[in-house]
Amino acid sequence: MNDLSMAKTAPQARFDVDAVRRDFPILGQQVNGKPLVYLDNGASAQKPLAVLDAMDRYYREMHSNVHRGAHTLGDRATSAFEGAREKVRAFMNAASTREIIWTRGTTEAINLIANGLAQRLKAGDEILVSQMEHHANIVPWQMMAERTGAKVVPVPVTPAGELDLDSFNSLLGDNTKILALTHVSNVLGTINPVAALVEQAKARGVITVIDGAQAVPHFQPDVQALGCDFYMFSAHKLFGPTGIGALYGRAELLEEMPPYQGGGEMIERVSFERTTWNTLPYKFEAGTPAIAEAVGLGAAIDYLDGLDREGMQAAEDALLVRANELVETVPGMEIIGTAKNKVPVMSFKIEGLHPSDIGTLLDQQGIAIRTGHHCAMPLMDFYGVPGTARASFAFYNTMEEVEQLFTALQKVQRLFA
Missing domain, CATH: 3.40.640.10 (Type I PLP-dependent aspartate aminotransferase-like (Major domain))
Structure with missing residues (x-):
């Protein structure tokens, strides 16, 4: 049985994420031979066709x-x-x-x-x-x-x-x-x-x-x-x-x-x-x-x-719920930041692994996250870490991508076992 199936499944919010993803052409590509899973939205979010077309029209017309x-x-x-x-x-x-x-x-x-x-x-x-x-x-x-x-x-x-x-x-x-x-x-x-x-x-x-x-x-x-x-x-x-x-x-x-x-x-x-x-x-x-x-x-x-903003926020919340459920499937994983009221950002460390190694090995599996001090060195000093790995979700991310992240983290962990 896949380790992820043992964790409780969060209810999927009623939001047509597949339709939304079609608006973002960059999400359809492959990276290192794998479908791109873009989880670095906190650093910079992707752009819908509406934005690309508007800028193109400005320059053309x-x-x-x-x-x-x-x-x-x-x-x-x-x-x-x-x-x-x-x-x-x-x-x-x-x-x-x-x-x-x-x-x-x-x-x-x-x-x-x-x-x-x-x-x-x-x-x-x-x-x-x-x-x-x-x-x-x-x-x-x-x-x-x-x-x-x-x-x-x-x-x-x-x-x-x-x-x-x-x-x-x-x-x-x-x-x-x-x-x-x-x-x-x-x-x-x-x-x-x-x-x-x-x-x-x-x-x-x-x-x-x-x-x-x-x-x-x-x-x-x-x-x-x-x-x-x-x-x-x-x-x-x-x-x-x-x-x-x-x-x-x-x-x-x-x-x-x-x-x-x-x-x-x-x-x-x-x-x-x-x-x-x-x-x-x-x-x-x-x-x-x-x-x-x-x-x-x-x-x-x-x-x-033009989006269902309430549905969008519910979908994002559900992604974070699911991610928190799956933490138990990665032994030694610790979440940095467990506030009751938060957006879908998950900073974490895994015992025995350096954040940069986590990021590099996830990238080989097509998953983009951010690692390092995140331009917040005083906060890193408070937690006593040089940096963290960070997965930050957007409304165009899916439950499947959340599960792909944790499957990939399990593979990373096994490499260093």
């Missing part, structure tokens, strides 16, 4: 620079570009497109905010971050702290991979000026109680910055309901193209902040005596933007809007 163009192609490009901004606004439920800034991704967005808020910081001020943050939500704040004399203060996590709320309550104090927090951990899959934490921070006048990179592939954020001052994500994790992301910022704060870069588009008037800035959102968008990529992101949002 309307490519031109945006704004100020006195011709038809310029008008078409501008309409598509600004139309994509409106789609992002609606996706995040921002109050206005003035509050949606195009960036190269989450990392640039956090750097933009950190740079803009530096003028508010002074020696003795504190920037509260969590121990589970991606380096992109640690390093920019460290750089600003060095410039201003402020201090980055980490909030511990529990062994289960949840934010230590007692520590958070004790650390959030009069010196706290900024709270920078991930909505969802890229390593643990933990969904943080962002709305409640933001409410506590706002009561003390703390500015709140939420990294939504790992959240948006699984559920829509509502920035007005969350109450945060800033929220950002990367398109390539939302089934869109690389090289672009979006930043939501509360208009009052964006108006107050200095520009991040100088050059074309972000100006109102330039003279050798004085330059004045453009209005929002263009004040923060120097130079020619990633127009095709914005169009692609808009198409990704349209594609997701």
Whole structure:
């Protein structure tokens, strides 16, 4: 009897995953002679035909620079570009497109905010971050702290991979000026109680910055309901193209902040005596933007809007349930991050095996996962490991692929027995 058959089977959610998979041409290929099982979605998700076609159509039919163009192609490009901004606004439920800034991704967005808020910081001020943050939500704040004399203060996590709320309550104090927090951990899959934490921070006048990179592939954020001052994500994790992301910022704060870069588009008037800035959102968008990529992101949002989002989330939850059931079939396997509320991300280690060996041997069986520290070295230090293997699931993954993963892990383990 196959080892996997001994584990209880989770009920399959009612979601037509086979139809969805046909929308993603990359999933139909073979890798090392095996059907591709793509479980590295937390690093970058695959793109549906709708996104590929939209970007191709842009280049074939309307490519031109945006704004100020006195011709038809310029008008078409501008309409598509600004139309994509409106789609992002609606996706995040921002109050206005003035509050949606195009960036190269989450990392640039956090750097933009950190740079803009530096003028508010002074020696003795504190920037509260969590121990589970991606380096992109640690390093920019460290750089600003060095410039201003402020201090980055980490909030511990529990062994289960949840934010230590007692520590958070004790650390959030009069010196706290900024709270920078991930909505969802890229390593643990933990969904943080962002709305409640933001409410506590706002009561003390703390500015709140939420990294939504790992959240948006699984559920829509509502920035007005969350109450945060800033929220950002990367398109390539939302089934869109690389090289672009979006930043939501509360208009009052964006108006107050200095520009991040100088050059074309972000100006109102330039003279050798004085330059004045453009209005929002263009004040923060120097130079020619990633127009095709914005169009692609808009198409990704349209594609997701056309899916049964409730069924999609149920299907993802079922994948994680099944994966957790199958852990018992791999002796010595330990899950890193067992929070009660999490997205379908499974970081793990197997006794006696190095994560990089696991990843290489799985790849030989056509299975793509990620290994290493996942740009979260402080979190690895907390768990006392150099890194983990990580399988991250998306709505186009299947129960069969989950079982293929664990069959392959059993083979890997036998190689080292």
